[in-house]
Amino acid sequence: MLYAGIDVGSLSTDVVLVDSDLQIKGYSIIPTGADSKKAAGESLDEALSQAGASQEDIGEIIATGYGRISVSFASDRVTEITCHARGANRLFPQAKTVIDIGGQDSKAIRLNRRGRAVDFAMNDKCAAGTGRFLEVMARALELDLEELAGHSLKAEKTVPISNMCAVFAESEVVSLIAEGNPREEIIKGLHVSVAERTLSLARRIGYQSPVVMTGGVAKNAGVIRALEEKLETELLIPEEPQIIGALGAAVIAFERAQKEVS
Amino acid sequence: MSGGRIGFLCTYTPGELIEGAGFNPYRLLPPSEAVGSEDLLDSNLCPYVRQVAGALRSGYYPHFQGIVIARSCEASLHFYNILSRERDFNVFLLDLPRQRGPRAQKYFQAQLENLTKWLEELGGKLNEEELSSSLDDYGKTRELFQDTRIRAKGVDIFQLASEYNGRPRRDFNAALEGFLNEKCLEENALSILLTGAIPPQGLINILEGEEIILDTCLGLRGFLRGEMQGKNLFSRLSHAYLNRPPCPRFLDGEDRLNLFSRLLETQEIQGVIYHDLGFCDVSSYDFLIQKKFWEDQNVPLLKVKTELGRGETGQILTRVEAFLETLEEGGEE
Numbered sequence: 001m002l003y004a005g006i007d008v009g010s011l012s013t014d015v016v017l018v019d020s021d022l023q024i025k026g027y028s029i030i031p032t033g034a035d036s037k038k039a040a041g042e043s044l045d046e047a048l049s050q051a052g053a054s055q056e057d058i059g060e061i062i063a064t065g066y067g068r069i070s071v072s073f074a075s076d077r078v079t080e081i082t083c084h085a086r087g088a089n090r091l092f093p094q095a096k097t098v099i100d101i102g103g104q105d106s107k108a109i110r111l112n113r114r115g116r117a118v119d120f121a122m123n124d125k126c127a128a129g130t131g132r133f134l135e136v137m138a139r140a141l142e143l144d145l146e147e148l149a150g151h152s153l154k155a156e157k158t159v160p161i162s163n164m165c166a167v168f169a170e171s172e173v174v175s176l177i178a179e180g181n182p183r184e185e186i187i188k189g190l191h192v193s194v195a196e197r198t199l200s201l202a203r204r205i206g207y208q209s210p211v212v213m214t215g216g217v218a219k220n221a222g223v224i225r226a227l228e229e230k231l232e233t234e235l236l237i238p239e240e241p242q243i244i245g246a247l248g249a250a251v252i253a254f255e256r257a258q259k260e261v262s
Numbered sequence: 263m264s265g266g267r268i269g270f271l272c273t274y275t276p277g278e279l280i281e282g283a284g285f286n287p288y289r290l291l292p293p294s295e296a297v298g299s300e301d302l303l304d305s306n307l308c309p310y311v312r313q314v315a316g317a318l319r320s321g322y323y324p325h326f327q328g329i330v331i332a333r334s335c336e337a338s339l340h341f342y343n344i345l346s347r348e349r350d351f352n353v354f355l356l357d358l359p360r361q362r363g364p365r366a367q368k369y370f371q372a373q374l375e376n377l378t379k380w381l382e383e384l385g386g387k388l389n390e391e392e393l394s395s396s397l398d399d400y401g402k403t404r405e406l407f408q409d410t411r412i413r414a415k416g417v418d419i420f421q422l423a424s425e426y427n428g429r430p431r432r433d434f435n436a437a438l439e440g441f442l443n444e445k446c447l448e449e450n451a452l453s454i455l456l457t458g459a460i461p462p463q464g465l466i467n468i469l470e471g472e473e474i475i476l477d478t479c480l481g482l483r484g485f486l487r488g489e490m491q492g493k494n495l496f497s498r499l500s501h502a503y504l505n506r507p508p509c510p511r512f513l514d515g516e517d518r519l520n521l522f523s524r525l526l527e528t529q530e531i532q533g534v535i536y537h538d539l540g541f542c543d544v545s546s547y548d549f550l551i552q553k554k555f556w557e558d559q560n561v562p563l564l565k566v567k568t569e570l571g572r573g574e575t576g577q578i579l580t581r582v583e584a585f586l587e588t589l590e591e592g593g594e595e
């Protein structure tokens with residue numbers, strides 16, 4: 001029997017399938033697009049195909065993420081705060097804090113000794129310090145999002161970015177380019193600004209090491225380095241940080257199924 | 263009662279006097295859909311007052327014989343200034359003290375006397391029989407909210423307050439009594455104190471299924487009264503209103519904390535949700551006082567900031583649901 005977690009985020013819809021030993025048997029990451037229900041179905045099919053299984057093999061489905069309400073075929077819905085905590089705890093049982101930077105929001109989550117979320121802080125009202133912020137800046141710099149990290153790590157100095165607002169920061173970046181500042185140093189400045197924003201969230205919950213970083217932005221080595229400097233700790237990064245919310249949802253799906261049996 | 267409706271903004275407006283003068287008091291609650299009012303009031307003023315102003319102009323509310331604006335904050339004073347220039351509205355400014363001692367009570371007593379004169383100018387007459395019955399009815403509401411039966415599904419209290427708005431207090435009491443007796447809470451419901459400013463319907467809806475102690479002017483603060491002490495009707499009413507659980511606008515926050523201490527002793531409060539109304543200075547400092555209090559009591563607290571907009575529900579959904587999930591998970595251990 002398999003247990004599915006579906007994380008419908010603003011940019012990607014991620015599915016994880018686990019077995020009864022909570023081992024990952026398949027996963028998928030696809031763009032959410034305009035129809036989140038359709039994306040959830042397609043992402044689930046892709047993960048099932050990777051696991052060599054069919055829908056009949058699924059015991060329970062938990063949906064999470066901002067689009068969780070639209071996954072009508074899920075057994076239940078749980079917030080991404082709880083799911084990221086459970087997913088991070090599954091991979092790093094020693095973790096005390098989770099930093100999740102997704103496409104649309106960022107969060108800091110404090111875990112208790114059992115790896116459950118006990119406190120959190122969210123930035124969900126503007127794009128500052130999120131994946132969307134970096135996406136807008138990459139466009140202004142005429143780079144692909146994936147290229148930002150490589151440039152940032154080459155920079156010797158940092159050009160500070162004073163605007164946190166994605167709209168104003170884009171104008172600032174354009175001005176900095178016009179002034180002739182090296183692109184690498186501007187990108188490093190952007191990563192430092194994301195790290196500073198995240199630090200303020202982490203401080204609000206009284207973060208403690210070990211800290212796990214999840215979400216799509218955890219694939220950006222430039223942000224990781226800036227954040228490690230700000231938090232003064234080495235971050236634990238999952239092999240695939242984008243699926244941790246879905247993994248947590250799958251773990252909860254398994255636990256719910258066990259409860260129903262007993 | 264046949265004198266028409268009197269609209270009012272703040273629950274420091276004594277409905278007893280309005281009913282006693284033969285009118286129906288009608289609370290100006292925020293509209294279900296936000297109505298623009300930027301040309302009337304600046305967008306950096308209280309969203310509650312702004313939305314009521316927009317709704318009043320758009321014809322959302324029924325016709326009012328007159329409107330009472332208590333000077334609860336600067337936004338309400340701006341609202342009064344606008345209405346007082348309009349020919350279509352008879353409006354009265356009820357000046358509400360910021361302190362609650364004997365001098366404040368004397369001042370508020372004079373305000374209530376002026377309110378009565380204004381009601382009489384509108385054709386009302388303070389009828390002894392109606393006044394006595396109205397005082398009994400408002401006293402009954404206070405009794406219903408006084409004891410431990412203040413837990414309820416927030417969504418139901420909100421609906422009751424809206425449904426019985428503008429109807430005699432006696433009818434509201436009957437509905438409230440029946441509802442409190444028959445209340446049917448869900449198994450494993452969490453007990454949440456909802457405090458801060460008047461909450462949006464969307465926040466109340468998210469909390470459906472949980473047990474809510476509503477410390478806002480739609481709940482405890484709006485329905486409880488102090489003792490009726492004094493030499494005459496106006497001094498007794500002044501005492502009763504200024505000695506009820508205070509609104510955050512009053513300068514002595516200690517009495518508010520005393521109420522929370524009493525609630526902690528009698529109710530099992532598992533978490534607190536603080537509704538912070540955008541652009542409300544009072545909310546900003548009240549939150550800091552409450553934050554310290556609840557931290558000292560080890561009770562988890564969540565601040566939710568809104569401008570009473572319907573579109574904000576999606577944004578606060580994850581925040582509130584995650585907070586409830588952390589409470590279900592059992593906290594630090």
